[in-house]
Amino acid sequence: MKKQMIAMLLAGGQGSRLGALTQGMAKPAVAFGGKYRIIDFPLSNCVNSGVDTVGVLTQYRPLQLNTHIGIGIPWDLDKQFGGVTILPPYEKTGDSEWYTGTANAIYQNMEFMEQYNPDYVLILSGDHIYKMDYEDMLNRHRQTGAEATIAVMPVPWEDASRYGIVVADETGHIREFEEKPANPRSNLASMGIYIFNFSSLKSALEELSHVPHCDFGMHVIPHLFRKNDNLYTYEFNSYWKDVGTLSTYWEANMELTDLVPEFNLYEEFWQIYTASEAYPPAFVAREATVHSSVVGDGSLVEGTVIHSVLGANVQIGAGAVVKDSVLMNGVVVGAGAELDRAIIAEGSVIGAGTKVGTGSFAQSQLDPRVYNSDITVIGAGSTVPEGVTVGRNVAIIGKTEQSDYPDGNLPSGAYIIKKGVRS
Amino acid sequence: MKAVGIILAGGGSERMQALTQKRAVAAMPLAGIYRSVDFALSNMSNSNVGTVAVLTQYSTRSLNFHLSSSKWWDFGRKQGGLFLLNPTITPENGNWYEGTADALIQNLDFIEERHEPYVVLASGDGVYKLDYNKVLEQHVATGAEVTVVCKEMSGAESGRFGFLKTDESGRIIEWAEKDEHGPADGLVNCGIYVVRRRHLVQILEECQRKGGKDFVRDILIPSLDKKRIMCYRHDGYWMNIASVESYFACNRDMLDPALRRYFFVEEPVIHTRVDDNPPAKFNGVADVSNSLVAGGAIVNGTVEDSVLFKKVYVGDGSTVKNCILMNSVFVGDNVWLENCIVEARTKIADGTRIAGDPDDIRVIS
Numbered sequence: 001m002k003k004q005m006i007a008m009l010l011a012g013g014q015g016s017r018l019g020a021l022t023q024g025m026a027k028p029a030v031a032f033g034g035k036y037r038i039i040d041f042p043l044s045n046c047v048n049s050g051v052d053t054v055g056v057l058t059q060y061r062p063l064q065l066n067t068h069i070g071i072g073i074p075w076d077l078d079k080q081f082g083g084v085t086i087l088p089p090y091e092k093t094g095d096s097e098w099y100t101g102t103a104n105a106i107y108q109n110m111e112f113m114e115q116y117n118p119d120y121v122l123i124l125s126g127d128h129i130y131k132m133d134y135e136d137m138l139n140r141h142r143q144t145g146a147e148a149t150i151a152v153m154p155v156p157w158e159d160a161s162r163y164g165i166v167v168a169d170e171t172g173h174i175r176e177f178e179e180k181p182a183n184p185r186s187n188l189a190s191m192g193i194y195i196f197n198f199s200s201l202k203s204a205l206e207e208l209s210h211v212p213h214c215d216f217g218m219h220v221i222p223h224l225f226r227k228n229d230n231l232y233t234y235e236f237n238s239y240w241k242d243v244g245t246l247s248t249y250w251e252a253n254m255e256l257t258d259l260v261p262e263f264n265l266y267e268e269f270w271q272i273y274t275a276s277e278a279y280p281p282a283f284v285a286r287e288a289t290v291h292s293s294v295v296g297d298g299s300l301v302e303g304t305v306i307h308s309v310l311g312a313n314v315q316i317g318a319g320a321v322v323k324d325s326v327l328m329n330g331v332v333v334g335a336g337a338e339l340d341r342a343i344i345a346e347g348s349v350i351g352a353g354t355k356v357g358t359g360s361f362a363q364s365q366l367d368p369r370v371y372n373s374d375i376t377v378i379g380a381g382s383t384v385p386e387g388v389t390v391g392r393n394v395a396i397i398g399k400t401e402q403s404d405y406p407d408g409n410l411p412s413g414a415y416i417i418k419k420g421v422r423s
Numbered sequence: 424m425k426a427v428g429i430i431l432a433g434g435g436s437e438r439m440q441a442l443t444q445k446r447a448v449a450a451m452p453l454a455g456i457y458r459s460v461d462f463a464l465s466n467m468s469n470s471n472v473g474t475v476a477v478l479t480q481y482s483t484r485s486l487n488f489h490l491s492s493s494k495w496w497d498f499g500r501k502q503g504g505l506f507l508l509n510p511t512i513t514p515e516n517g518n519w520y521e522g523t524a525d526a527l528i529q530n531l532d533f534i535e536e537r538h539e540p541y542v543v544l545a546s547g548d549g550v551y552k553l554d555y556n557k558v559l560e561q562h563v564a565t566g567a568e569v570t571v572v573c574k575e576m577s578g579a580e581s582g583r584f585g586f587l588k589t590d591e592s593g594r595i596i597e598w599a600e601k602d603e604h605g606p607a608d609g610l611v612n613c614g615i616y617v618v619r620r621r622h623l624v625q626i627l628e629e630c631q632r633k634g635g636k637d638f639v640r641d642i643l644i645p646s647l648d649k650k651r652i653m654c655y656r657h658d659g660y661w662m663n664i665a666s667v668e669s670y671f672a673c674n675r676d677m678l679d680p681a682l683r684r685y686f687f688v689e690e691p692v693i694h695t696r697v698d699d700n701p702p703a704k705f706n707g708v709a710d711v712s713n714s715l716v717a718g719g720a721i722v723n724g725t726v727e728d729s730v731l732f733k734k735v736y737v738g739d740g741s742t743v744k745n746c747i748l749m750n751s752v753f754v755g756d757n758v759w760l761e762n763c764i765v766e767a768r769t770k771i772a773d774g775t776r777i778a779g780d781p782d783d784i785r786v787i788s
Contacts, residue, residue, distance in 0.1 A: 033701070033702070034701070034702035035701060035702050035718075073494070074699075257704075259706055259707065265701035266701055266704065266719065266721060271699050272699070272701075273699050274699070276697055277697065278456065278457075278495070278687075278692075278693075278694055278695045278696075278697050279456075279687065280454055280455060280456065280457075280677070280683050280686075280687045280715065281454070281455035281456060281703065281715040281716050281717035281718070281720075281730075281731070281732075282702070282703045282715070282716050282717075283678070283680065283683070283714070283715050283716075284705075284711040284712060284713070284714055284716065285680075285712070285713060286712045286713040287712070288711075288712065289710075290705045290709065290711055291705050291706065291707055291708065291709045291710070292705065292706065292707045293704075293705050294701070294702040294703065294704050294705070295702055295703050295704075295705065295716070296702040296703075296718075297456070297702065297703075297717070297718050298687070298688075300680060305705075309702075310702070311702075312702075
């Protein structure tokens with residue numbers, strides 16, 4: 001038994017730039033778009049592309065991911081041969097180690113890949129929102145006879161130095177490869193999606209097995225480039241969104257509320273699948289106002305929701321106003337509360353009359369590299385008590401009480417991380 | 424639980440007008456994402472009835488599709504699980520199911536071969552939450568031969584229900600089957616029965632010998648004076664949806680947050696087949712009040728006091744009032760719909776105005 005192509009999905013990273021959102025779970029498990037988790041996009045792409053064997057490599061806080069993926073039923077990845085397999089790091093005789101880099105993680109799962117004796121291996125990461133036909137990419141890979149094909153997309157020139165940049169000729173034959181160059185000579189950015197001939201991947205990983213923190217962009221691709229010079233690009237020109245920072249995460253959610261979103265989840269073609277339970281439809285009460293928003297199943301809106309994304313089973317109390325915000329599953333917003341540009345993670349409770357997102361921006365006292373916009377973030381399972389005022393660019397994690405808010409106020413840029421919160 | 428479940432889901436209904444042209448009553452969509460049979464099925468699953476047969480006959484495609492995987496109700500088990508029993512041609516028999524008793528008689532071998540001591544019989548068109556274990560407990564405690572689940576009703580639609588009278592012990596002593604001139608108030612048969620399996624086999628065989636076809640008319644009513652047929656009073660919500668009026672009323676009832684909480688939040692909840700629809704989308708000019716909006720729906724216009732099922736679209740400048748819009752109904756721009764039930768996948772052209780009466784709901788198909 002063999003598979004033509006299997007996918008290896010790297011889902012072990014914390015995604016520390018998502019701050020409070022990844023406090024308790026890995027980035028691929030973070031909720032998105034009122035229903036989904038980020039990993040649903042690459043997983044659904046696999047199934048829709050005919051890739052029915054996926055190894056999901058987990059490491060950082062995998063509980064949510066494991067629960068979500070289970071045996072793969074929502075993606076039809078519960079299969080007799082193949083399907084989805086969760087691959088955590090494991091102990092070995094001799095030198096056991098964590099996954100120390102993207103390529104190292106794949107190297108440690110060589111046995112898993114060999115089980116399927118694949119011709120090709122697709123490497124994916126679990127932190128982008130996009131719909132992509134990997135079969136089309138494989139066709140291109142086979143036509144060019146490449147050893148490895150790198151999915152690339154044109155990015156604005158001013159952003160190019162943030163990416164791995166590929167310089168290719170008109171046939172897509174890669175001439176140069178630069179990781180985060182200061183002076184980029186191309187604006188084709190690597191999307192972190194690769195197809196390798198399994199034999200090439202295997203020998204490259206073995207040759208590089210001594211390299212600490214072995215990484216695809218830093219080590220494997222340059223190694224293959226130097227060795228055989230047979231790498232090609234696959235150019236992708238559709239919607240592709242890195243949701244690795246709080247502001248890009250917020251923006252990508254907000255885009256879903258556009259009249260006709262560029263990333264359209266309402267098409268029959270190329271559906272996105274997720275693990276969801278049966279909840280009754282969203283209910284909008286008589287006095288409520290909801291517009292320019294998406295609202296998840298089971299939610300109950302008695303207040304006002306404008307330009308926001310609400311997950312499943314969210315409750316918005318009477319007189320509450322939610323604007324420009326992302327509320328994940330099970331969030332409860334008390335009567336009369338006001339939220340402006342807030343991201344509220346799963347199961348958090350905002351007390352009645354509390355205001356979140358007031359005043360103007362102030363630099364974060366917690367971590368200006370993570371918290372650098374006017375978005376206030378409240379981590380999963382947190383509580384904000386009744387009647388307090390919370391500024392912008394604030395982070396709150398844990399069950400807070402009135403006494404945590406001197407004068408009932410938490411100014412912009414401040415933070416509360418309660419003791420006892422897992423970190 | 425020590426019982427096997429049988430759900431009678433074979434029927435259509437003339438009282439549902441065009442709505443059951445395409446599907447059996449048991450497959451009627453309810454509350455935005457559910458179907459009628461989900462209630463009986465979930466009650467079975469939630470009562471730990473591990474083996475359930477669903478008897479189907481009338482317009483089965485929609486129902487079969489809904490039940491094509493049993494995992495939603497947790498029936499995807501190695502032992503037991505979900506059985507779909509539709510009429511089949513055998514050397515002994517080439518007839519359709521000619522009544523409730525006949526349907527069971529044609530599946531006597533299934534009932535005989537089970538090992539559970541009891542049988543829970545339920546119809547697929549009831550909307551209710553019930554722990555069948557409680558019915559069974561009472562059944563055993565009272566030494567009944569058959570226990571019938573009943574509900575006290577007032578103002579019931581005439582001719583749709585059998586009305587019962589009991590003595591002080593709860594034994595049924597009078598049973599008036601569906602009669603157009605019958606009462607509107609009283610104790611109504613919910614179509615849910617608990618009976619010892621061997622006893623069921625025995626009474627079905629006897630019924631077959633006499634050429635009987637109907638479980639109530641030919642088995643229960645004739646034996647009222649000979650057998651202890653007991654009533655189990657169900658106090659919670661119960662609605663039979665097999666008429667346009669009750670179907671509409673039941674969907675409207677689901678606008679009550681307390682009732683939704685009872686069915687869909689408080690454990691054990693009602694389960695259904697889950698689709699991959701994105702969340703409901705409310706565009707810039709949407710104005711929705713007192714309404715349910717299911718996943719995949721997109722609303723641009725005004726929606727009041729309505730239930731919008733999965734993937735419904737409501738266009739610009741349109742108004743939908745007191746309506747049930749079933750799956751994938753497309754309402755164009757500047758449409759006015761009032762007091763209507765719109766059949767699944769119907770397209771309502773731009774500028775259309777259709778208004779039923781609150782007491783005479785229009786069915787559009």
